[in-house]
Amino acid sequence: MAQSNPPFMSGVPELLLLRLLNEQEMYGYELVRSIRKVTDEAISLGEGVIYPVLHSLERNGSLKSKRKAVSGRTRVYYKLTRKGRDRLEKLRNDWSRIQGGVASALESGANA
Amino acid sequence: MAQSNPPFMSGVPELLLLRLLNEQEMYGYELVRSIRKVTDEAISLGEGVIYPVLHSLERNGSLKSKRKAVSGRTRVYYKLTRKGRDRLEKLRNDWSRIQGGVASALESGANA
């Protein structure tokens, strides 16, 4: 019945989002620019990635949102829930694990 | 016309394979176990991942294969071509870039 686990490398956008929102509440458009900035331009996620992840995170209870009107424009601010903090912790560990695995694979042996 | 770049986090299986085959030629079944080992069990890729990647790598000229019969069983040994070494270098850089980006995102700010 071929039920698949999520690809082992995935969840980095989610991790970054949660990481930033754990520090302070932000809105989608802001997060797009923020991610580029805090990753030193190494990672650039478009709105087509950010918004869907934000919505799915809210649906599963990791985020709570609050609309705010700022000078005519509507912003949707997100903040972490308890569940979101747990999720962040889990993703952080997953990442550190695979990061370590790759590092160890790349370092081992003689690097000619 | 929505032509997508590969997902920015992908290519790790490929990276690991190339890394190992750069050190010495190996066959598919061997690589499955080897990856588990050199990543300290952090990453475990099944045959359903390994073989297709191997084939696609060979198709695009990054690998060359050679069948060898060992005590009745047929093994297909792979080794890197010049193009494969270039590809390895590229993937290594990509990885280091995004790895650094994530690290910098996770470290920044006050970790309460």
Added chain:
DNA sequence: CGACAATACCTCGAACTAAAAGGTATTTCA
């Protein structure tokens, strides 16, 4: 004032990866 860039939200479709499960055949070993 008129136009264009920037802000801010959103969704849909395509592309791609990787996962799992299954399939074949041989050999080793209890």
Added chain:
DNA sequence: TGAAATACCTTTTAGTTCGAGGTATTGTCG
């Protein structure tokens, strides 16, 4: 003899991410 290990492979499914588009408002510059 019969199960487990070796060794190859493919197909189906699931999941993520990507790009491109679409709406509406505000700010800016000529």
